[in-house]
Amino acid sequence: MFASTVQLLPLAIVAGLLALLAISGLRSRGRQATEYGFAGGYVGRVGIGAAIASNWMSAASFLGLAGMFYLKGYFAMAFVVGWTGGYVLLLVLMATQIRRFGKYTAPDFVAFRYESEAARTVAAVIAILITVIYSVAQFRGIALLVSWLFGIAYIPAVIIGAALVVGFVIVSGTLGVARNQKLQYFTLIIAFILPLMLLTRKLGYFWLLPQIGYGSAITDLQQQFGFAWAQPFAGDSLFAWMAVCFSLMFGTAGLPHVLSRFYMVPGIRDARWGLVWGLFFIALIYWSAPAYGVLARLFEARAGIPFDLANPAMADMAVLSAAQHGGLPMWVTGLLAAGGISAAFYTVASLLLTGAASFSYDLYPRLIRPNATETDKVYAAKGFFPLLALVSLALALQPTTMMIAEIAALAFALAGNTIFPAFLLGIWWGRANAAGVISGMLAGVLITALPLLLGNSVPLLAKLLPVTSSAFLGAPLVVAIMITVSLLTAPPSIEIRTFLSRNVHECQED
Numbered sequence: 065m066f067a068s069t070v071q072l073l074p075l076a077i078v079a080g081l082l083a084l085l086a087i088s089g090l091r092s093r094g095r096q097a098t099e100y101g102f103a104g105g106y107v108g109r110v111g112i113g114a115a116i117a118s119n120w121m122s123a124a125s126f127l128g129l130a131g132m133f134y135l136k137g138y139f140a141m142a143f144v145v146g147w148t149g150g151y152v153l154l155l156v157l158m159a160t161q162i163r164r165f166g167k168y169t170a171p172d173f174v175a176f177r178y179e180s181e182a183a184r185t186v187a188a189v190i191a192i193l194i195t196v197i198y199s200v201a202q203f204r205g206i207a208l209l210v211s212w213l214f215g216i217a218y219i220p221a222v223i224i225g226a227a228l229v230v231g232f233v234i235v236s237g238t239l240g241v242a243r244n245q246k247l248q249y250f251t252l253i254i255a256f257i258l259p260l261m262l263l264t265r266k267l268g269y270f271w272l273l274p275q276i277g278y279g280s281a282i283t284d285l286q287q288q289f290g291f292a293w294a295q296p297f298a299g300d301s302l303f304a305w306m307a308v309c310f311s312l313m314f315g316t317a318g319l320p321h322v323l324s325r326f327y328m329v330p331g332i333r334d335a336r337w338g339l340v341w342g343l344f345f346i347a348l349i350y351w352s353a354p355a356y357g358v359l360a361r362l363f364e365a366r367a368g369i370p371f372d373l374a375n376p377a378m379a380d381m382a383v384l385s386a387a388q389h390g391g392l393p394m395w396v397t398g399l400l401a402a403g404g405i406s407a408a409f410y411t412v413a414s415l416l417l418t419g420a421a422s423f424s425y426d427l428y429p430r431l432i433r434p435n436a437t438e439t440d441k442v443y444a445a446k447g448f449f450p451l452l453a454l455v456s457l458a459l460a461l462q463p464t465t466m467m468i469a470e471i472a473a474l475a476f477a478l479a480g481n482t483i484f485p486a487f488l489l490g491i492w493w494g495r496a497n498a499a500g501v502i503s504g505m506l507a508g509v510l511i512t513a514l515p516l517l518l519g520n521s522v523p524l525l526a527k528l529l530p531v532t533s534s535a536f537l538g539a540p541l542v543v544a545i546m547i548t549v550s551l552l553t554a555p556p557s558i559e560i561r562t563f564l565s566r567n568v569h570e571c572q573e574d
Contacts (some may be wrong), residue, residue: 067189074398078213081402082232082409085248113341114249116151116322122198122411123205123254125349127380128406128468133357134382135467137293139300140357142308144350147161149309151346155339158317161491164568169418170320171426177490179560180498181430186505188426190482191320192452193509195419196320196473199456201468202412203229203310208381209405218377219461226457230450240277248410251347255403260352263359263390271339275351281358289365290317293358304530308473311533315476318484321416333472356383363389376467399558412456419452420445466532474512479509480535485542491568493547494561500550504542513536 125147132140167173170191175184206225211218260274272275285291296305316322360382363372367389372378378385383404387397424445429436436444464471482505489496512534519526528537555561 071213071215071394071398073394074401075213077395077398078402078405081251081406082228085251085381085406088405102400109337110341112338113343113345116342117249117345120473121249121256121346121349121407123404123408123561124200124469124472125346125353126252126256126407127205127208127383128201128470128472129350129353130356130360130386131376131379131467132469133354134360134385135357135379136300136358137291138296139305139308140354140469142305143312143473144354146309146312147316147345147407148343148350149313151339151343154317155343156321158487158491159339161568162487169422169425170487171422174486174490174501175426177503177560178496178498179484179557180502183486183498183502183505184426185431186502187483187486188422190478190509192419193478194320194475194483195415195422195452196456196459197478198472199412199415199419199452200459201471201475202408202415203456203460204471205380205408205468206405206412208377209384209408212381213401213405218350222457222460222567226453226460227412229409229412230453231256232409233417233449249345251408252403253345255406256349257352257397259387259392259396259400260355260359262392262396263386264355264390266390267359267362271301274355278355278358281355281362285358285362285365289362289366291361293361303527304533305537307530307533309536311480311539312473312476313533314480314484314535314539315473315478316514318479318482318487319476320422320483331429356386359390360386365499367564376465380468416449416452416456417445420449470532475536477532477534478509478512481512481538481542485539485546489543489546489550492562495550495555495566496546497550497553497556499553500546500548503549504546507545508538508542511541 072161129140129143132143162173165176166174169175169188171184171187174187175181185401203222203226206229207218207222210216210225210228211221214221214224216224257274261271264274264281265271266278267281269280282293285293361371363386369389383400384397385402424441428444429441433440433444466474483509486501487502490501511529515526515531515534519529519531
């Protein structure tokens with residue numbers, strides 16, 4: 065799709081942006097276990113929102129979402145509605161209540177609420193699995209961009225990208241990753257929207273608000289080339305659309321590195337307003353991604369480039385394709401590449417730090433070294449971080465026909481089938497107990513894995529529980545299992561039920 069040569073100007077822009085963020089990160093480095101991979105300190109309500117949005121501006125949203133619109137048209141709206149709806153669900157049902165528990169990680173919450181170290185272990189292992197799967201999507205996005213920047217093949221690009229991510233975290237420090245996220249977000253939103261304004265202006269559309277102006281491109285695509293981009297369910301069923309939408313919604317509200325944003329904010333209002341700001345910042349991306357997918361298709365159609373439905377890599381690079389085929393200056397394309405690779409860098413760094421924190425805080429001192437000091441935990445986290453990166457790298461090297469957004473959706477399905485039900489019932493139903501949550505989370509892992517293991521041989525299973533969206537039916541089933549097992553076993557202690565009543569449900573806002 066692109067020339068196999070080094071893109072010098074874009075490469076210089078990418079290097080400059082990453083150097084700026086790394087230098088900024090050198091001002092603060094995490095030395096305590098409570099600083100390594102958790103919320104990263106208080107940065108204000110707007111800062112919390114920017115950090116949430118920065119976490120969210122991953123390869124899946126910066127590249128993958130536009131690619132889904134490029135390839136599947138209206139069907140990709142399920143990703144927008146699902147991811148946005150997940151934050152609304154989080155805002156309404158969980159964000160402020162999570163703050164009232166005052167815990168550091170998702171497994172820490174599960175252990176306290178359900179009074180079970182076994183439940184903590186299961187939740188920690190699941191959090192690490194989610195980290196690995198989601199990181200694979202990020203590494204794929206990084207590899208595609210590195211491949212374009214250096215003009216090299218995909219496999220060496222994955223290896224170089226992974227090395228750069230690990231080196232970036234080592235240089236900038238863990239707190240640098242968290243506290244730089246305001247700067248990163250506003251840099252990325254400029255990198256994403258400015259080229260879109262230039263593209264729509266060049267086409268003669270309403271460029272001041274390109275998120276609205278690209279509607280004319282949809283009409284042109286249909287009238288000139290017969291592509292009904294806005295036709296609902298042209299290639300997939302309503303059930304498939306709903307499955308993706310709700311699976312992503314449940315998964316968003318259960319994603320460990322998203323939930324970590326609410327553990328250490330100083331007040332309940334801060335948690336709520338931080339999420340409101342985050343929704344606004346995220347919406348700017350979601351309003352823009354469909355435009356890139358449409359414009360990439362339109363430019364390619366006008367240039368006579370055949371549409372290849374079976375080439376997910378081409379779809380995932382739709383953002384750069386739109387910029388290049390639209391004839392934008394190379395520095396603008398470089399700005400887009402810098403934004404995409406920075407978004408993937410920060411998201412995968414945050415993911416790997418969260419996974420390392422789950423290991424060092426929830427597994428290492430309880431299963432491996434019971435007398436571990438805070439320093440020991442930090443060393444364990446730092447050692448586990450590159451190990452997680454290596455595992456993610458090995459999986460990213462495997463050939464796949466899945467797009468970036470679809471790989472990410474698998475991680476969301478796992479989170480929706482496990483962590484989300486555990487938090488939902490743990491917050492709002494005092495009768496939920498350890499036996500129920502352990503049974504439910506293990507069932508959720510099985511529900512997520514079954515389509516991968518048996519989907520090809522059992523068509524009905526693949527239809528009801530799609531690989532990328534099994535939480536649509538899976539999450540309600542897990543909730544039912546948790547309720548049933550909890551009712552059949554002993555209730556939680558009076559202390560935890562009193563805590564829920566006084567400190568979570570009836571607590572005044574601060």
